Amino acid sequence: MNTAVKLSHNDHVPDCRDCPIRHRAVCARCEAEELERLEEIKYYRTYPAGQTVVWAGDRMDFVASVVSGIATLSQTMEDGRTQMVGLLLPSDFIGRPGRDDAAYDVTATTDLIICCFRKRPFESLMEKTPHIGQRLLEMTLDELDAAREWMLLLGRKTAREKIASLIAIIARRDASLNLKGKDKSMVFDLPLTREAMADYLGLTLETVSRQITALRKDGVIQLEGKRHVTIPDFERLLGETGDDSDGGYLV
Amino acid sequence: MNTAVKLSHNDHVPDCRDCPIRHRAVCARCEAEELERLEEIKYYRTYPAGQTVVWAGDRMDFVASVVSGIATLSQTMEDGRTQMVGLLLPSDFIGRPGRDDAAYDVTATTDLIICCFRKRPFESLMEKTPHIGQRLLEMTLDELDAAREWMLLLGRKTAREKIASLIAIIARRDASLNLKGKDKSMVFDLPLTREAMADYLGLTLETVSRQITALRKDGVIQLEGKRHVTIPDFERLLGETGDDSDGGYLV
DNA sequence: TTCATGATTTGACCTCGATCAAGGTCGGAG
DNA sequence: CTCCGACCTTGATCGAGGTCAAATCATGAA
Structure with missing residues (x-):
């Protein structure tokens, strides 16, 4: 859709500017080291609008962060009824450390760019770098709050x-x-x-x-x-x- | 309810057996130290069935873990429509590190015992003890999955x-x-x-x-x-x- | 331009679950 | 024991939203 705006808005940081792990202040030296380690395990992927990123149940050997565009998480019942359960905008996180299979279908609803990290190295990086886990916990708690607001909407509005x-x-x-x-x-x-x-x-x-x-x-x-x-x-x-x-x- | 099983399962640690932070293997010495620190900031509270533990918007100066009984999280709209958004069974966690106000009404639906930790000390303990945060992340991710399953139920079943x-x-x-x-x-x-x-x-x-x-x-x-x-x-x-x-x- | 395809709107009708209104059941207080 | 209040069941009716069908609108390919 309107990714142009986002790009111009952030174009002074061409790489990986939306990684969740970048959102917490750390000392310059640690930050540099950390970025270096991240550089080694990251890569980008792009998807056109409408394309599926992963299917529920597929093996998923990466976690990722949305750079631009919009993705959705959704579940589908056997008879085809489907419910969206997540709406991912730039800087949102995709994937779950500690699980190897995707729990939901992930679909690009606009042209999408994501920044991926190979899962195993990311997990071991998390162990060495507590603040990544802390940041991920904050993000997950925010998502949980959003999900609960969403439940009120679905159940009672x-x-x-x-x-x-x-x-x-x-x-x-x-x-x-x-x-x-x-x-x-x-x-x-x-x-x-x-x-x-x-x-x-x-x-x-x-x-x-x-x-x-x-x-x-x-x-x-x-x-x-x-x-x-x-x-x-x-x-x-x-x-x-x-x-x-x-x-x-x-x- | 039926905490008996858990007791026998963990009965070498008579107190605080359901603390989320206890669920990850650590070395015996660390575990002892950690328990000691926890002892200092914890206390128990009990509520009869039907009583409200906290109201949405109230200040909440503790986090807690359900020891026995069942509690619910729910949201209510101005006109009285209410939606439950969480069902807490023994070993589930209550509260959110990093937030001072309760986001939801917490109600005891059966007689309830919870184990509380004063929030500030708990937060600083989290910083010193990464695996508590890791464990909390796992639990939060599980809750998020449950919330999403719940969303499918609310929206499409x-x-x-x-x-x-x-x-x-x-x-x-x-x-x-x-x-x-x-x-x-x-x-x-x-x-x-x-x-x-x-x-x-x-x-x-x-x-x-x-x-x-x-x-x-x-x-x-x-x-x-x-x-x-x-x-x-x-x-x-x-x-x-x-x-x-x-x-x-x-x- | 024309055609095809997908997205959206609109209409007619029907169903599932909400609403309103009685009753029934059961356990605890007096 | 009886009474009361909380909890639950059942019935009658209604309406919000689903279903099915058709028309309209865009947009890009030929």
Whole structure:
């Protein structure tokens, strides 16, 4: 979708700028050493929009970090019902140290670049470098909070509230990624198809479409084309989510 | 509930047997030192069934581990809709290092004993003792997997599948706590009210009641009283969950 | 340009689970 | 023992969202 923005935003650090392990301050010397070790075990991969990165159950001999683009984690039942269980934006982590098989399908929903680390070396690096584990723990706890917020959405919200919540989540993350001013009217592209939104929200794509139309007719959002959204009044949108005011979505 | 098994399993360490930090092999000397440090910052608390341990938003100056009984994490919307987001059995961890306010309501659904650690000392102990963080990472990753399985349930399963899944989860956890033989007919008490099950599953208590009745009439489960369940054929029950055969529930 | 393909919208209809409303069961207090 | 309140079951009805079907819109290949 709009990876151009991200690239220009970060282009002073061409390599591996989004590795989770880089997010904690360490002394310059340690940092240099650490980066050097990481250099040895890392490589990049790219996927076009729509391509599957790994299938659930496949052996996965790497962990990775999203550099640009968007990926999803999802589960599918035997009869084809599928539920998205993770939405991965730049800097998010893919994979689980200590497990060799992928638990979920990982799919690129936009063109995607990820930075991979071979798993065994990464694991031994984790043992030698406690703060990597600490950072990973923080990220995992954040993901767990996001998953629990998501559970409330899936279990108890109406279709309209679900759509409003998803748009608010995307708007917020987009805003934070692009470092825009806070309360300006927000403008962005939906990075997901109606079907992907349905899989996120536990709805059908028809219901998603209808509710988006309803929000548009009610003036909560504006649409140009199918994907380009303007939010004239973010507070108004939040009022549609069912959440108490400032709620801390972390997805 | 039934901590007896765990006791005998670890009975050379009479205190604090369920601390998450005890689950990784360390040398005897380190273990002794570590236990000593833990002793200094730990204390026990008990709650009767139904009592709230902490409210979402309250300051929480401890982390804890469930010793016996069952606790739940749940979120409530302004209008009263509530969704359970965590089910904590013995040895599960409560609280989040690095955060001072509780994110969810924590409630004892049975009589409950927890082992608490004052938060600041625990956090500094974590820094000195990497394997505590490692263990916590593992546990958090397991919880995240469980949350994602739960999301599939909430988003895509029918009421009957939800009930069957919950009963299977409880049966499996109960069996593993009691170290029973695998394919014996399973017998246990439901540790949750119909309302708590509804909050777990994103249903109303009436629907829970109706579906339990239906499963009973179809011979998938047997009921004595309201809570005492016998599962004559576990495979049959699994067939009702919608999951592909051996699925790895971790809740 | 035209065609094909995939994404989206819209309509008609129906079903599953929510809602509202009684009753039933059981254990503990008096 | 009886009464009370918490918990559970069952029935009747309704509506949000699912299902099926068809039309519309884009976009890129030929």
